[in-house]
Amino acid sequence: MAEKFDAVDVIRTKRDKQRLSKDQIDWVIDAYTRGVVGDEQMAALNMAIFLNGMDREEIVQWTQAMIDSGETMSFAGLSRVTSDKHSTGGVGDKITLPLAPLVASFGVAVPQLSGRGLGHTGGTLDKLESIPGWQAEISNERMMEILEDPGCVICAAGAGLAPADKKIYALRDITSTVDCIPLIASSIMSKKIAEGTANLVLDVKVGSGAFMKDIDMARELARTMVDLGTDAGTNTVALLTDMSVPLGRTVGNALEIRESVEVLAGGGPLDVVELTLALAHEMLEMAGVHDADVDAALKDGRAMDTWKKMIRAQGGDPDAALPTAKHTHVVTAERDGYLTEMDALAVGVASWRLGAGRARKQDPVQAGAGIEIHAGLGEKVAKGQKLFTLHTDDEDRFERALESLNPGIAIGDEAPTLRSSVVLDRIS
Structure with missing residues (x-):
């Protein structure tokens, strides 16, 4: 059968700053999924989009074509209304872990189809795989059962959801076209719309540890994604949140599970609790649960009970000891003063170099690797005081981790001005 278009013509259209038609977009996404359009051609088209952008109609159509490349899910058969959250990724961003059971404890179903980490942002x-026995891969039937009771599930997205996006994302990763608003927005929203949730809250990170370093770019990305969700019939809002310093006091797999459990027990770092509560309010309001006392649900054990049920439902033992790394290295303050800088990217890359993250999709990760943060930004510290503990199974990783960490940390004579809230803006 003759093809409707030619890849070279489609690339030329966007190279020459013209808009792609609906038919061109539908064809190129379908043809790439079928293998008719080659990787080198899609890479050229991605770069043309990166350099010349897309208008709103093109982004809507690109997103829809990626949804149409695979299957879609429906939660219409559930007795609970669904509400979902997606974060654009950051350092120490463990919010999904306490958030899903917290929201589910109010009778709302939370289907969190999540991914693995790549580079400095953890997956x-x-x-969750650092919890003994826990399984990421479950069937759609089992997922629906768990969404009825206990009401939340965190699992791997099926290969059938937006398969074009998986192929295109892998290509963007190796051709320096990741940080492009039309491609980021369509990648995230094609999967989320295909998942079929009724309500979606986006946590768009801003700062050194995020994809979006600049608040205006982050606002544009959030606006684009909210519009895409709304156009597709998904009730969507976005919060812009700060990622200039790591979230919480831990970065790394088992370390972040431990901290999440502290939050579910009514404790934990203030910034993690603040963001968990803010996102829970948004998710519950959208699902029609108004004036919910989410703070009380963390403190009285309801959210913890739901967490334990969710972990058990996926084969895990919530009471088992978490893995620990074989080796630790303590970083201390070199002088008296105030901690004036703690760069999220520096901490994230250091944690990745310790073994908490991966450079390629197929790489293994160390469950116990990562960084504990003992002093927060703005805190007064004394010479010799413990600032960080680095964890890894391979002692030879410490040197390269410190090469990343040390330049991102500064101690000064005057306390820095601290942000008043993790949440910077709301877009609906």
């Missing part, structure tokens, strides 16, 4: 599934 939710990698974190």
Whole structure:
């Protein structure tokens, strides 16, 4: 059968700053999924989009074509209304872990189809796999059962959801076209819309540890994604949240599970609790649960009970000891003063170099590797005081981790001005 278009013509259209038609977009996504359009051609088209952009109609159509490349899910048969959250990724971003059971404890179903980490941002599934016995891969039937009771599931997305996006994302990763608003927005939203949730809250990170370093770019990305969700009939809002310093006091898989359990027990770092509560309010309001006392649900054990049921439902033992790394290295303050800088990217890359993350999709991760943060930004510290503990199974990783960490940390004579809230803006 003759093809409707030619890849070279489609590339030329975007290279010459013209808009792609609906038919061109539908054809090129389908043809790439079928293997008719080659990787080198899609890479050229991605770069043309990166350099010349897309208008709203093109982004809507590109997103729809990726949804149409695979299957879609429906939660219409559930007795609970669904509400979902997606984060654009950051350092120490463990929010999904306490958030899903917290929201589910109010009778809302939370289907969190999550991914693995790549580069300096950790993957939710990698974190959960540090719990003995826990399984990321479950069938759609089992997922629906768990969404009825206990009401939340965190699992791997099926290969059938937006398969074009998987192919294109892998290509963007190796051709320096990841940080492009039309391609980021369509990648995230094609999967989320295909998942079929009724309500979606986006946590768009801003700062050194995020894809979006600049608040105006982050706002544009959030606006684009909210519009895509709304156009597709998914109730969507976005919060812009700070990622200039790591979230919480731990970065790494088992370390972040431990901290998440502290939050579910009514404790934990203030910034993690603040963001968990803010996102829970949004998810519950959208699902029609108004004036929910989410703070009380963390403190009285309801959210913890739901967490334990969710972990058991996926084969895990929530009471088992978490893995620990074989080796530790303590970083201390070199002088008296105030901690004036703690760069999220520096901490994230150091944790990755310790073995908590992966450079390629097929790489293994160490469950116990990562960084404990003992002093927060703005805190007064004394010479010799413990600032960080580095964890890894391979002692030879410490040197390269410190090469990343040390330049991102500064101690000064005056306390820095601290942000008043993790949440910077809301877009609906």
